[in-house]
Amino acid sequence: xxxxxxxxxxxQKEPLSRRGFFNKLWIGLGTLAGxxxxxxxxxxxxxxxxxxxxxxxxxxxAGKVDDFKPNSVTPFRSGKFYLSRLNDGGFxxxxxxxxxxxxxxxxxxxxxxxxxPCHSSSFEINGDVTNQPAPRALxxxxxxxxxxxxxxxxxxxTKRQSFSSSQLTYHVV
Amino acid sequence: xxxxxxxxxxxxxFKDSIYTRSINPKKERDRxxxxxxxxxxxxxxxxxPEKALKFSVTWGLGGMAALLILLQALTGILLRFVYxxxxxxxYDSIIYLKNNILFGDLIRNFHHWSGTFxxxxxxxxxxxxxxxxxxxxxxQFNWVLGVFLLLFxxxxxxxxxxxxxxxxxxxAITVSTSMLFYVPLIGDTxxxxxxxxxxxxxxxxxIFYNFHTSILPLLLLAVMGxxxxxxxxxxxxxxxxxxxDTENKLVTTLPHLIFREFVVALILIAVILLxxxxxxxxxxxxxxxxxxxxxxxxxxxxxxxxxxxLHFHPLFAAIIIPTFITLFLISLPYLKYxxxxxxxxxxxxxGKQTSKISAFVGLIITPSLIIMDxxxxxxxxxxxxxxxxxxxxxxPFTLLLLLxxxxxxxxxxxxTTNKAETIQAMFVLNLIIFLVLxxxxxxxxxxxxxxxxxxx
Numbered sequence: 001x002x003x004x005x006x007x008x009x010x011x012q013k014e015p016l017s018r019r020g021f022f023n024k025l026w027i028g029l030g031t032l033a034g035x036x037x038x039x040x041x042x043x044x045x046x047x048x049x050x051x052x053x054x055x056x057x058x059x060x061x062a063g064k065v066d067d068f069k070p071n072s073v074t075p076f077r078s079g080k081f082y083l084s085r086l087n088d089g090g091f092x093x094x095x096x097x098x099x100x101x102x103x104x105x106x107x108x109x110x111x112x113x114x115x116x117p118c119h120s121s122s123f124e125i126n127g128d129v130t131n132q133p134a135p136r137a138l139x140x141x142x143x144x145x146x147x148x149x150x151x152x153x154x155x156x157x158t159k160r161q162s163f164s165s166s167q168l169t170y171h172v173v
Numbered sequence: 174x175x176x177x178x179x180x181x182x183x184x185x186x187f188k189d190s191i192y193t194r195s196i197n198p199k200k201e202r203d204r205x206x207x208x209x210x211x212x213x214x215x216x217x218x219x220x221x222p223e224k225a226l227k228f229s230v231t232w233g234l235g236g237m238a239a240l241l242i243l244l245q246a247l248t249g250i251l252l253r254f255v256y257x258x259x260x261x262x263x264y265d266s267i268i269y270l271k272n273n274i275l276f277g278d279l280i281r282n283f284h285h286w287s288g289t290f291x292x293x294x295x296x297x298x299x300x301x302x303x304x305x306x307x308x309x310x311x312x313q314f315n316w317v318l319g320v321f322l323l324l325f326x327x328x329x330x331x332x333x334x335x336x337x338x339x340x341x342x343x344x345a346i347t348v349s350t351s352m353l354f355y356v357p358l359i360g361d362t363x364x365x366x367x368x369x370x371x372x373x374x375x376x377x378x379x380i381f382y383n384f385h386t387s388i389l390p391l392l393l394l395a396v397m398g399x400x401x402x403x404x405x406x407x408x409x410x411x412x413x414x415x416x417x418d419t420e421n422k423l424v425t426t427l428p429h430l431i432f433r434e435f436v437v438a439l440i441l442i443a444v445i446l447l448x449x450x451x452x453x454x455x456x457x458x459x460x461x462x463x464x465x466x467x468x469x470x471x472x473x474x475x476x477x478x479x480x481x482x483l484h485f486h487p488l489f490a491a492i493i494i495p496t497f498i499t500l501f502l503i504s505l506p507y508l509k510y511x512x513x514x515x516x517x518x519x520x521x522x523x524g525k526q527t528s529k530i531s532a533f534v535g536l537i538i539t540p541s542l543i544i545m546d547x548x549x550x551x552x553x554x555x556x557x558x559x560x561x562x563x564x565x566x567x568x569p570f571t572l573l574l575l576l577x578x579x580x581x582x583x584x585x586x587x588x589t590t591n592k593a594e595t596i597q598a599m600f601v602l603n604l605i606i607f608l609v610l611x612x613x614x615x616x617x618x619x620x621x622x623x624x625x626x627x628x629x
Contacts, residue, residue: 045366046366077463077464078463080462100351100482100487101347101351101352101354101482101487102347102350102354103347103469104462104463104465106465106467116465117465117466117467117468117469117620117622118344118348118468118469118622119479119482119622120622120623132561132565133482133486133487133565135486135487135561135562
């Protein structure tokens with residue numbers, strides 16, 4: 001390519017010769033073909049992320065409201081989340097994926113904390129960080145209560161910095 | 174009559190059309206021709222300096238790496254006939270391989286151990302090239318190619334790590350790919366690209382399988398060819414040259430080099446076979462995305478990084494520091510050196526002395542810092558009002574950079590070293606820091622990644 005360019009320098013002062021025109025055409029077409037190949041390859045590489053997408057709006061039944069005692073944590077391993085009920089009766093569903101590097105946190109009943117086995121981050125019952133390196137509270141999942149039944153959508157994670165009472169869902173009688 | 178018949182024998186003519194010479198002829202001239210005319214041996218020059226044959230010039234590391242890559246290709250092709258890259262089938266296909274296929278376990282172990290040796294040997298090869306100063310002038314770009322080959326080897330091993338789809342594989346890859354979340358701005362997109370989705374699943378396995386069995390092997394093969402060709406163009410391996418012609422005597426490559434390579438290859442294969450017979454490649458229970466084992470560790474060559482993650486904010490531990498190290502490695506041949514010593518281990522006596530001092534300093538300081546950070550103070554608690562990315566990231570990182578700059582100046586002034594020697598001292602210091610971090614994570618991290626003794 002560069003040799004062709006050097007040859008072109010002599011010609012360039014004159015009006016575009018036929019050879020110069022074809023050289024430019026070749027370079028242009030070659031670049032276009034390169035972009036096409038790159039685009040198609042990238043599309044192949046990225047196609048898998050569309051393939052694995054779950055159906056977003058799918059709430060699953062966690063149980064009856066009365067099944068969950070205040071100040072308790074119930075694991076749902078298949079849905080990969082924990083359902084916390086705080087002292088005031090408010091519900092909070094949290095992903096069990098640690099916000100640091102994605103390990104699954106475990107609930108330690110005795111110490112009343114979530115502990116990550118990978119880098120020993122720990123979280124309160126409401127998901128707030130008590131021990132770094134985790135940079136933010138556990139991800140939230142939407143909770144709804146219909147006819148005394150608690151339902152959670154495990155596919156819609158929301159990131160949050162820390163806990164606030166507005167994240168709680170209450171059972172209104 | 175009989176002789177005539179022999180000459181016209183079709184099998185003889187067929188054999189002669191492939192190869193006419195004897196494999197190890199008596200005459201020196203003929204031996205040169207064997208190497209020159211052969212496709213495989215043609216990688217070598219026909220004559221080489223006698224001094225380059227000494228084992229401690231190269232330790233045979235580059236050749237070992239090439240052999241291991243070949244062995245990985247051969248065993249990998251065999252494994253591909255059994256392995257099924259789908260989450261529901263992968264683990265079972267490995268159990269099938271282990272239980273139902275003659276020597277299936279042995280081939281899997283062999284692939285595992287030669288993969289492990291490959292990472293180690295390529296790393297040692299890098300150290301050998303660095304400490305004999307074989308990266309100046311004509312060799313500059315070949316050093317860069319070598320760094321890329323190291324990265325390809327690491328990523329080959331890393332993508333292979335997921336394939337068994339057991340608890341070890343699943344969580345090691347979860348932890349390692351999660352590091353990419355901390356790349357500023359594009360972190361989330363990057364993780365999604367690497368995993369083929371937000372979580373590790375069938376798309377991830379397919380992507381990793383494809384990289385492991387086609388893209389990375391092809392890249393390795395192409396860059397290896399380039400790497401070897403550059404070694405030839407630079408005039409072969411480095412060793413101290415002397416004035417007198419008698420000491421720079423040339424000998425024929427066949428048999429002197431070829432036979433030595435053959436012996437090294439046989440020993441290496443024997444060692445890996447012994448490992449494969451006596452130590453099984455790890456295989457835990459089938460991957461369970463809802464339950465992390467405790468502790469969950471990254472693959473061993475990334476454990477230094479994982480140890481770093483315990484002490485620094487992830488942006489620094491997982492992204493900025495590794496990027497710094499890679500760029501430092503690539504830029505090494507392009508720094509301005511006042512003298513270019515090649516072929517002498519550690520450059521000079523002064524270089525040896527400052528290297529020893531740096532190794533000693535690294536050996537003392539790294540464990541002390543780890544223990545201090547673990548038990549005594551925590552920047553994020555002392556500087557609580559500041560966001561952790563500064564208190565636990567930028568602040569200690571800057572502190573370390575300043576300390577390293579101070580050390581650089583100290584070595585330079587105290588020992589009046591030249592630039593190459595001072596850079597070498599820094600290289601040794603950071604090498605030892607890296608090794609101590611890696612060993613700490615492998616040996617001294619137990620449940621919840623707390624510090625423990627290996628025998629507890």
